[in-house]
Amino acid sequence: MGTATAMNLGRLLTQTARRIPGAPALVWGDRAWSFAELDARVDLLAQALRGLGVAKGDRVLVHSRNTNAMFESIFACFKIGAVWVPTNYRLTPAEVAWLGASSRAAVMLRDAGFAGHAAAVRDASPHLRNVIAVGDAGPGEQDYEALLAAAEPPPPDHEAEVAAGDPCWFFYTSGTTGRPKAAVLTHGQMAFVITNHLADLVPGTTERDASLVVAPLSHGAGIHQLGQVARGAVTVLLHGEKLDPEQAWALVARHRVTNMFTVPTILTALVRHPSVDRHDHASLRHVIYAGAPMYQADQAEALAKLGPCLVQYFGLGEVTGNITVLRPDQHTPENAGSCGMARTGMDIAILDERGARLPPGEIGEICVRGPAVFAGYFENEEANRKAFVGGWFHTGDLGLLDARGFLFITGRASDMYISGGSNVYPREAEEAILTHPAVAEVAVVGLPHPKWGEAGVACVVCRDGSMVEEAALLAHLAPMLARFKQPLRVVVWDALPKSGYGKVPKALIRAKLEELGIGF
Structure with missing residues (x-):
């Protein structure tokens, strides 16, 4: 070579x-x-x-x-x-x-x-x-x-x-x-x-x-x-x-x-x-x-x-x-x-x-x-x-190719969503939300949004005896995360839906939000 x-x-x-x-x-x-x-x-x-x-x-x-x-x-x-x-x-x-x-x-x-x-x-x-x-x-x-x-100009071809x-x-x-x-x-x-x-x-x-x-x-x-x-x-x-x-x-x-x-x-x-x-x-x-x-x-x-x-x-x-x-x-x-x-x-x-x-x-x-x-x-x-x-x-994206070789994206292997053209990974927001003393559990998912393409909804479970308002939680997040990473809505639930393994699949969260008619 x-x-x-x-x-x-x-x-x-x-x-x-x-x-x-x-x-x-x-x-x-x-x-x-x-x-x-x-x-x-x-x-x-x-x-x-x-x-x-x-x-x-x-x-x-x-x-x-x-x-x-x-x-x-x-x-x-x-x-x-x-x-x-x-x-x-x-x-x-x-x-x-x-x-x-x-x-x-x-x-x-x-x-x-x-x-x-x-x-x-x-x-x-x-x-x-x-x-x-x-x-x-x-x-x-x-x-x-x-x-x-x-500065002094460099000689030609100085790269x-x-x-x-x-x-x-x-x-x-x-x-x-x-x-x-x-x-x-x-x-x-x-x-x-x-x-x-x-x-x-x-x-x-x-x-x-x-x-x-x-x-x-x-x-x-x-x-x-x-x-x-x-x-x-x-x-x-x-x-x-x-x-x-x-x-x-x-x-x-x-x-x-x-x-x-x-x-x-x-x-x-x-x-x-x-x-x-x-x-x-x-x-x-x-x-x-x-x-x-x-x-x-x-x-x-x-x-x-x-x-x-x-x-x-x-x-x-x-x-x-x-x-x-x-x-x-x-x-x-x-x-x-x-x-x-x-x-x-x-x-x-x-x-x-x-x-x-x-x-x-x-x-x-x-x-x-x-x-x-x-x-x-x-x-x-x-x-x-x-x-x-x-x-x-x-x-990390899921999709299919047709017989001609054209690609169709069907979903994301990760739970990432795209807001205003920027990738948002819910985990960053989830970790920040969990620093609030009243929050016990949280799941953030991206839902379709008429202006941003997708935007985040944070589903929160409070600690026993605690309560948190949407405005207070969003104010807590403001200095910690860039604007586009912050969820636009917060909903407070008694519990998060869980799988048989005790995990919180995002599909279950989305299904519950849809059932309750929550979106943008």
Whole structure:
């Protein structure tokens, strides 16, 4: 075998900046940066990070809304061979402290207003050497723009040498065991994923395209934008952190936006907002929705409003959104309920408990293999053993393949539900609820919700002689869990339904809620 090094993914930006230096790269509010300007700023950040002692393989924790600094940090980390560790900016300080400590981050970059998060990471992580703050640096923190201003531009081709298996991104995924796990994404794997996204999801993308970001760059949207930079398309960010459909449609019209990465709840909110009819969106060619199954009625509504531009995919963080695709022309009655066919270069199998392939039409666990599969969970051998049984990556989702190879997801092996496009694992909320002194037992399940897709209902049994009100329990949870992980309703029961083994199966909980007519 040869020992050639891989392409450093930071060079995707370097190459585009050399090819079309004056073309717009990033637009945010009333500010815009050309590819040459963006690349120059990224190079200064790379040098600044090197100056702070960040070396190849070191982790950089980034807690930020979608901003130019967050976008710049991706490529700066890649260029120096460091590992980008983005968080969901809605997480609480305690949750971010766990990510900083478990990744052993050397430096943290935080957006304005998150001093409390940085303090929590500092307290939890002896490895953290520096905090870089955007706009409101406090004592002991570095100011982002001042760091860039003080840095010397590096020489051309300064990017670190990397091997295909070198990590570039820790993609934190909640996992069924409560604590989030870091899925290790590598330069070689991501080179395949970016190429595959361009081939299968947004074919024909060039510098004549424009991409609007309506989801957090920390997750699927960030992966999507790497391909846009590679091809020279402009990335347009929303001005604020909240989804503003009016603003989104105005930006689609102004920039002739051709593609967007969304999740079903965001797509439905955009399509149902009256502003969709006030702005020209005929430029849209690829509107991607992923991250959760979409109700068929919502899908039909989106198709009717936007025309044949919907692209669905199924993929997890561990496989970097790269399992199936349902192209615009495949959104047909025959494929209703399907999330599409295998992505180019990826293999899907439905396996039974013994790891044997099941024939078409039979339900089992959805398992995948191919170059998009991640390198494994960071320092978590037990999770890796479970995830890679028999040489396949096991998704934990249940489904079937039809005779043509189209995948239908039928349920989840775990009890996870998806709220607003984010995975929620009930155990995290259950553990937090059990810290309330009045609570003896709890079970949280996700039920269909008209706005969020699914939302949590907490079924609680109180300790003898104690009572708890819904409002009090939700107030108890507020500082402990991100908003999207908190159940929206609490019901108090005398006892939880149990199986013959004394377990509390979620199916029994759901059946009882249905019987009582409880839902959203």
